[in-house]
Amino acid sequence: MDKVIEFLDANEKKWVERLSQNVAIASISCSPDNRPQTIEQMHVADKMLKELGCSTEIVDLGSHTMHDGKSHPLPPVILAKLGDDPNKKTLLIYGHLDVQPALRSDGWDTDPFVLTEKDGKMYGRGSTDDKGPVLGWVNVIESFQKTNTEIPINIKFCLEGMEESGSVGLEELVRKRDDFFKTNVDWVCISDNYFLGKTKPCVTYGLRGCMYFYLEVICAKQDLHSGVFGGSVHEATVELSHIFSSLVDVKGKILIDGVGKEVDDLTEEEMKTYADIDFDMGAYQADVGTNKLTEESKAKLLMRRWREPSLSIHGIQGAFAEPGEKTVIPGKVIGKFSIRLVPSMSFDHVEKCVKDHIEAVHAKLGTGNQVKCYLAKGPGKPWKAETTTPNYQAAIKAVEDVWGVKPDLTREGCSIPITLVFEEVTGRSVLLLPMGSSDDGAHSQNEKLNKINYTNGMKVFANYIHRLGKE
Amino acid sequence: MDKVIEFLDANEKKWVERLSQNVAIASISCSPDNRPQTIEQMHVADKMLKELGCSTEIVDLGSHTMHDGKSHPLPPVILAKLGDDPNKKTLLIYGHLDVQPALRSDGWDTDPFVLTEKDGKMYGRGSTDDKGPVLGWVNVIESFQKTNTEIPINIKFCLEGMEESGSVGLEELVRKRDDFFKTNVDWVCISDNYFLGKTKPCVTYGLRGCMYFYLEVICAKQDLHSGVFGGSVHEATVELSHIFSSLVDVKGKILIDGVGKEVDDLTEEEMKTYADIDFDMGAYQADVGTNKLTEESKAKLLMRRWREPSLSIHGIQGAFAEPGEKTVIPGKVIGKFSIRLVPSMSFDHVEKCVKDHIEAVHAKLGTGNQVKCYLAKGPGKPWKAETTTPNYQAAIKAVEDVWGVKPDLTREGCSIPITLVFEEVTGRSVLLLPMGSSDDGAHSQNEKLNKINYTNGMKVFANYIHRLGKE
Numbered sequence: 058m059d060k061v062i063e064f065l066d067a068n069e070k071k072w073v074e075r076l077s078q079n080v081a082i083a084s085i086s087c088s089p090d091n092r093p094q095t096i097e098q099m100h101v102a103d104k105m106l107k108e109l110g111c112s113t114e115i116v117d118l119g120s121h122t123m124h125d126g127k128s129h130p131l132p133p134v135i136l137a138k139l140g141d142d143p144n145k146k147t148l149l150i151y152g153h154l155d156v157q158p159a160l161r162s163d164g165w166d167t168d169p170f171v172l173t174e175k176d177g178k179m180y181g182r183g184s185t186d187d188k189g190p191v192l193g194w195v196n197v198i199e200s201f202q203k204t205n206t207e208i209p210i211n212i213k214f215c216l217e218g219m220e221e222s223g224s225v226g227l228e229e230l231v232r233k234r235d236d237f238f239k240t241n242v243d244w245v246c247i248s249d250n251y252f253l254g255k256t257k258p259c260v261t262y263g264l265r266g267c268m269y270f271y272l273e274v275i276c277a278k279q280d281l282h283s284g285v286f287g288g289s290v291h292e293a294t295v296e297l298s299h300i301f302s303s304l305v306d307v308k309g310k311i312l313i314d315g316v317g318k319e320v321d322d323l324t325e326e327e328m329k330t331y332a333d334i335d336f337d338m339g340a341y342q343a344d345v346g347t348n349k350l351t352e353e354s355k356a357k358l359l360m361r362r363w364r365e366p367s368l369s370i371h372g373i374q375g376a377f378a379e380p381g382e383k384t385v386i387p388g389k390v391i392g393k394f395s396i397r398l399v400p401s402m403s404f405d406h407v408e409k410c411v412k413d414h415i416e417a418v419h420a421k422l423g424t425g426n427q428v429k430c431y432l433a434k435g436p437g438k439p440w441k442a443e444t445t446t447p448n449y450q451a452a453i454k455a456v457e458d459v460w461g462v463k464p465d466l467t468r469e470g471c472s473i474p475i476t477l478v479f480e481e482v483t484g485r486s487v488l489l490l491p492m493g494s495s496d497d498g499a500h501s502q503n504e505k506l507n508k509i510n511y512t513n514g515m516k517v518f519a520n521y522i523h524r525l526g527k528e
Numbered sequence: 529m530d531k532v533i534e535f536l537d538a539n540e541k542k543w544v545e546r547l548s549q550n551v552a553i554a555s556i557s558c559s560p561d562n563r564p565q566t567i568e569q570m571h572v573a574d575k576m577l578k579e580l581g582c583s584t585e586i587v588d589l590g591s592h593t594m595h596d597g598k599s600h601p602l603p604p605v606i607l608a609k610l611g612d613d614p615n616k617k618t619l620l621i622y623g624h625l626d627v628q629p630a631l632r633s634d635g636w637d638t639d640p641f642v643l644t645e646k647d648g649k650m651y652g653r654g655s656t657d658d659k660g661p662v663l664g665w666v667n668v669i670e671s672f673q674k675t676n677t678e679i680p681i682n683i684k685f686c687l688e689g690m691e692e693s694g695s696v697g698l699e700e701l702v703r704k705r706d707d708f709f710k711t712n713v714d715w716v717c718i719s720d721n722y723f724l725g726k727t728k729p730c731v732t733y734g735l736r737g738c739m740y741f742y743l744e745v746i747c748a749k750q751d752l753h754s755g756v757f758g759g760s761v762h763e764a765t766v767e768l769s770h771i772f773s774s775l776v777d778v779k780g781k782i783l784i785d786g787v788g789k790e791v792d793d794l795t796e797e798e799m800k801t802y803a804d805i806d807f808d809m810g811a812y813q814a815d816v817g818t819n820k821l822t823e824e825s826k827a828k829l830l831m832r833r834w835r836e837p838s839l840s841i842h843g844i845q846g847a848f849a850e851p852g853e854k855t856v857i858p859g860k861v862i863g864k865f866s867i868r869l870v871p872s873m874s875f876d877h878v879e880k881c882v883k884d885h886i887e888a889v890h891a892k893l894g895t896g897n898q899v900k901c902y903l904a905k906g907p908g909k910p911w912k913a914e915t916t917t918p919n920y921q922a923a924i925k926a927v928e929d930v931w932g933v934k935p936d937l938t939r940e941g942c943s944i945p946i947t948l949v950f951e952e953v954t955g956r957s958v959l960l961l962p963m964g965s966s967d968d969g970a971h972s973q974n975e976k977l978n979k980i981n982y983t984n985g986m987k988v989f990a991n992y993i994h995r996l997g998k999e
Contacts, residue, residue, distance in 0.1 A: 087852035124851035158854060164750065222853065251756065265755060269853045278817025279635065282971040284736060284942025285722070287868050288780050288838030289829055290818050295780075295841050298772035307767050307893045309759050346749025346859070347761055349896025358760055367759035369857050370766050372847030377864060379845065380595035381558040382693070382740045382904050383629065384866060384942075385971055386840050388817070393848060395855055397758050422778045425820025433853050471755025471855075500753040500856055 060204040061519050065196065069512060072196045073179065076511070077172035079154070079188045080181035086132065086155035086222040089125045095132045098154045099218045102191070103135045106214060109198050111137035118226035131226050132218030136237055139198065140211040146243040147211040148525055149483065151475060152191035153220030153249065156183040157500045164502040178505040185506040186499035190248035190492040191216060193511065197518045209526020213242065220249070220473070223269075223435020228478045238482045244448040244525060245479045245487040248514075252494045253467045255344070257335045258456045258517070260449060261489035263363060263441040263468030264476055266398030268407055269433035272300065272415065276426045277388035286386055291424035293390045294376055300428075301392060303418045305368040309351050309361070311396070315410040316366060319402045323364065331356035334465050344496045363468035367397045397470060398439045408432055437474030446486035447528045455520035456490075459513050490521065531675040532990050536667065540983060543667045544650065547982070548643035550625070550659045551652035557603065557626035557693040560596045566603045569625045570689045573662070574606045577685060580669050582608040589697035602697050603689030607708055610669065611682035617714040618682040619996055620954065622946060623662035624691030624720065627654040628971045635973040649976040656964035656977040661719035662687060664963060664982065668989045680997020684713065691720070691944070694906020699949045709953045715919040715996060716950045716958040719985075721940045723965045726815075728806045729927045729988070731920060732960035734834060734912040734939030735947055737869035739878055740904035743771065743886065747897045748859035757857055762895035764861045765847055771899070772863060774889045776839040780822050780832070782867070786881040787837060790873045794835065802827035805936050815967045834939035838868045868941060869910045879903055908945030917957035918999045926991035927961075930984050961992065 065072075084098035085091040099115070106113050118131040132155065159169035159182040167173040172181040183189075194214070201208045215238075219225045231238050253259050276293035277286075305311050336355050352358040361367070371393040377383040396407060412430050419428040443449075444466055456464040469489070480487045492514035498504045536543075555569035556562040570586070577584050589602040603626065630640035630653040638644040643652040654660075665685070672679045686709075690696050702709050724730050747764035748757075776782050807826050823829040832838070842864040848854040867878060883901050890899040914920070915937055927935040940960070951958045963985035969975045 087854070157856075158850065158852075267755060267855065269855070276818055279969065279974070280972045281816065282942060283838070283840035283842070283866060284738060284868055285940070285966070285970070286816065286833070287840045287941055288832035288836055289812075289821055289823070290816055291778050291780070291820065291822060292840060294843065295772070295776055296778050298769050298841060299778055301766070301769035302773040305766055307762050307770055307895045309762070309766075341760075345752065345757065345761055347747055347896070348898070349762065350760055351762060352760070361759035362757070365759055367754070369754035369758045369763060369855070370769060370847075371754070371854055371856055372765065372849050372858065373844055374849055374851060376841075376843030376849065377845075378843050378847070378849035379629070382864065382866075383558070383842055383971075384738065384740070384840070385842055387843065393853065395754060395853075397755055424778045425818070427819070469756070470758055471753060495756070498750065498753075499756070500854070501751040501859075503750065 058206070058519065058523050061200045061206050062516055064200040064204045065512065065515050065519065072192070072511065072515070075192050075196065076179065076184065076189055079192060080172040080183050081170055083170050084155045084218060085158050086219050088158060089123045089127065089129055092129045095155050095218045096130065099132045099135055102154055102216050105195050106135065106137040109139060109195065109202065111139045111214065113137040116230060118230065121225055134227060134230055135214065135216040137214040140208060142211055145209065145211050146525065146528060147213060147241050148522070149213045149215065149242045149245045150194055151215045151245065151247045151479065152194070153187045153217050154191060155218040155221050156186065157221050166503055177508045179508060179511070180503055180505045182504055184504055185493035185497035186504065187220065187249045189506040189511055190514065193492060193515045193518055197515050197522070200519065208522065210522060213237065223433065224475055225435055227475055231475070231478050231482050242483045242485055245483055245485055246490055247473060247476060247487065248490050248492050249473050250469045250471065250489050250491045251497055251499070252491055253334065253336055253465055254340060255494045255496050257462060257465060258460045259465040259467040259491065260452050260456065261467050261469050261491060262444050264439060264473055265470050266402070266437040266439040266474070267395055267472040268398060268404060268436040269395040270411060271431050271433060272297065272392035272394065273389070273429040274426055275389045277386070279388045281386040281388060283384045283386045290386065291426055292386050293426060294387055296422060296424050296426055297373065297390050297392045299422060300415060300418050301370055304394065309367055311366060311368050313410050313414040316396065316407055319406055320365065321400050331359055334359065334467065362470040364399050366399055366402060368394060370394045397472070400439045400441050402439060404436050435474065437472035438477045440477045442487055448486040448488045451524035451528065452488050452490050452521050455517050455524055458520050459516045490517070529677070529990065529994050532671045532677050533987055535671040535675045536983065536986050536990065543663070543982065543986070546663050546667065547650065547655065547660055550663060551643040551654050552641055554641050555626045555689060556629050557690050559629060560594045560598065560600055563600045566626050566689045567601065570603045570606055573625055573687050576666050577606065577608040580610060580666065580673065582610045582685065584608040587701060589701065592696055605698060605701055606685065606687040608685040611679060613682060616680065616682050617996065617999060618684060618712050619993070620684045620686060620713045620716045621665055622686045622716065622718045622950065623665070624658045624688050625662060626689040626692050627657065628692050637974055648979045650979060650982070651974055651976040653975055655975055656968035657970035657975065658691065658720045660977040660982055661963040661985065664719070664986045664989055668986050668993070671990065679993065681993060684708065694904065695946055696906060698946055702946070702949050702953050713954045713956055716954055716956055717961055718944060718947060718958065719961050719963050720944050721942065721960050721962045722968060722970070723962055724805065724807055724936055724938045725811065726965045726967050728933060728936060729931045730936040730938040730962060731923050731927060732938050732940050732962060733915045735910060735944055736941050737873070737908040737910040737945070738866055738943040739869060739875060739907040740866040741882060742902050742904060743768065743863035743865065744860070744900040745897055746860045750859045752857040752859060754855045754857045761857060762897055763857050764897060765858055767893060767895050767897055767899070768844065768861050768863045770893060771886060771889050772841055775865065780838055782837060782839045784881050784885040787867065787878060790877055791836065792871045801937070802830055805830065805938065833941040835870050837870055837873060839865060841865045871910045871912050873910060875907050906945065908943035909948045911948045913958055919957035919959045922995035922999065923959050923961050923992050926988050926995055929991050930987045961988070
């Protein structure tokens with residue numbers, strides 16, 4: 058193992074270069090214009106795995122209709138196997154290579170698609186979410202091989218290019234391909250989340266789900282001049298603002314009747330776990346850059362992020378969003394909001410509550426506008442795992458070996474919808490093993506991955522593989 | 529005069545071609561990228577006026593900082609004179625050659641910058657607002673000249689390229705240049721508004737003003753992942769929605785304390801004028817394409833548009849506005865709204881009411897977010913004129929001659945901020961003489977000018993000049 062670690066250290070430049078090459082591919086899965094790059098990125102991944110000696114399969118998922126009303130081919134899923142020794146157990150690794158949208162004009166200090174290193178941080182879209190971790194696995198396997206160190210387990214990869222857009226087609230594939238996912242899988246590892254703070258590593262056993270809603274309001278068949286028509290129409294943006302403000306208060310309390318009903322009660326045992334977690338409220342607040350958080354105690358704030366639903370208003374499509382002054386009454390606007398789900402909230406109940414609420418508010422407002430609320434495809438369920446399994450124990454010890462500190466056991470506020478599917482289909486322990494830090498800015502401007510998280514993260518992966526080999 | 533009318537009829541193709549050439553220049557004054565075209569458009573106008581024999585002056589207004597943070601040269605104002613016969617009176621004509629933004633992807637059926645004729649309608653950005661009317665004057669003067677018909681008055685032109693962006697620099701110029709605006713001006717005519725309905729012409733004696741507000745809310749120093757952070761921050765979009773919904777109700781009633789206080793009382797005399805106006809509520813509703821208007825009676829609806837303030841929410845800058853699903857908590861958003869002013873509302877009072885209101889609502893919400901409300905440059909005052917002047921009477925008769933129907937005396941909901949300045953500086957009667965129809969879609973997708981409005985509009989201009997010559 059020491060040789061592997063040494064090799065990882067000695068080839069740092071190569072690993073950064075590999076990340077740089079992949080960040081340069083603008084694999085924005087929600088953008089029709091970027092679909093070719095997203096597909097290209099998957100083929101690049103396939104090539105890398107082939108070079109490691111994996112047997113790979115490029116799984117065509119067909120096509121789907123995107124928001125431009127046109128049909129586009131889906132990025133393929135790459136299924137790969139390395140080793141099929143019946144005397145070894147098998148680890149299934151999941152990752153994604155698509156990214157969120159990013160424009161320099163959104164407020165990036167550097168080109169989002171040029172990996173730029175500064176003060177030990179590597180800036181670029183996808184650096185931490187999730188290209189860095191995926192390439193980390195590739196680098197680790199290469200390091201085992203180049204140092205002639207036997208990999209003590211069989212490895213399977215499942216890499217997708219639609220995670221940021223609801224993982225369209227993946228669940229179906231996983232449920233269909235028992236030969237790959239159900240047979241010969243002993244553990245599952247997903248590295249697509251973040252440390253709780255900036256420096257202390259953690260291992261994660263819970264996730265929130267997500268339901269993304271479109272809220273369409275139409276007041277006119279086209280945009281109107283606000284001078285000519287102002288005062289005579291029930292403006293769509295005004296109705297949307299009234300409905301938005303009926304969904305959630307400014308402290309984040311969801312005002313939709315029934316949405317909190319299914320949330321698991323807090324047990325005393327769970328309550329206790331919050332006390333020991335290393336979480337610096339001051340640092341968190343400073344990172345967010347806000348004057349005031351919604352809660353004043355550590356436990357309450359973590360519970361708000363991990364075990365309570367939240368509702369975010371993302372924006373409005375169809376309204377005036379550019380700089381400058383446009384005196385327009387938008388004729389049709391689509392509000393976007395989402396609800397983060399926690400155990401044991403269900404899609405059907407939440408969807409019904411949301412739709413009933415909006416219908417009732419709209420009816421009360423009495424505008425006569427056309428109002429329609431619909432759920433985006435691919436909602437994600439919430440999830441919680443047992444941490445006593447060998448999978449979790451191997452990871453916890455690997456982290457401790459590399460970082461010299463026992464990782465916190467955490468949950469995450471965000472969603473990785475496929476986690477639950479892997480658990481159901483494989484029937485095995487699914488582990489979330491983060492590489493990046495809380496301030497990496499996934500989905501934001503200036504997304505980055507700390508160099509130390511990349512290098513230590515790879516050592517954790519190597520150590521974890523080594524420890525699983527002893528099981 | 530008959531020769532002029534004949535010539536106008538015979539050269540229709542030429543007038544359409546001239547409009548087409550000018551529509552092709554994307555003179556979007558609010559866009560830094562389009563500033564060169566906006567400047568070019570003014571030089572094209574100067575050339576046309578020179579070809580008519582005008583003595584012209586290209587007035588440099590210096591430069592200003594645009595929303596990209598950079599300094600850009602302002603489009604020049606063109607001041608032109610045709611004739612200086614001391615025995616003739618002088619008409620000052622104002623128009624603008626800049627346009628609102630337009631993208632094919634906004635929902636235009638044709639390229640906004642290619643004039644496209646279909647079923648007697650000429651589609652293109654600026655066709656009706658305000659290139660069509662400005663070129664109408666040019667065509668009319670050419671027709672007098674080519675038919676050797678003496679123009680019975682002196683004519684002055686003031687053409688600008690910043691009307692859609694607050695007419696930056698124009699008011700200052702008008703107030704400074706007494707030699708042009710105060711000396712030797714007997715009447716002023718502005719053709720930058722619309723018929724009340726689709727077909728019946730009108731002459732307009734009132735306008736609403738406009739104050740455009742930016743409402744900035746900052747909850748974080750950058751955008752945040754809604755999964756990771758949702759529930760822990762006072763989201764800027766949520767606070768903005770709550771403030772927006774506190775400004776105005778869905779029926780358009782302004783909820784800001786004090787804003788309606790300065791509105792002129794409705795006199796019985798004014799009330800009576802609404803009865804005779806030709807206004808088809810059903811057609812108006814169908815044009816808007818809405819299920820329900822804010823008022824059910826013609827008089828009340830017209831009053832809402834002409835003599836009452838309105839508040840429109842235009843959109844949000846900084847939130848997610850694209851198609852698709854982005855799970856972002858925007859860190860900084862800028863809401864855009866504007867208030868249409870009516871006599872005798874004042875800028876200072878309205879600004880104070882708005883700022884006090886927002887401050888109070890924000891304080892009550894208690895988010896700790898940074899909230900800032902500020903007024904865009906160049907607010908426009910409301911305006912109302914006397915219709916008994918020779919200027920109005922000449923126009924009313926000219927319309928009746930050409931269209932065969934007595935025009936309605938109307939007011940407009942929109943703003944032409946310079947109207948009031950012309951009235952103040954010249955001390956003369958300012959007339960609004962519309963060429964386009966109510967359904968032209970100024971500022972909207974598929975802006976158009978009916979061919980009949982263009983051709984008859986030119987005949988009205990010619991007849992009006994002829995009648996003024998008799999005063």
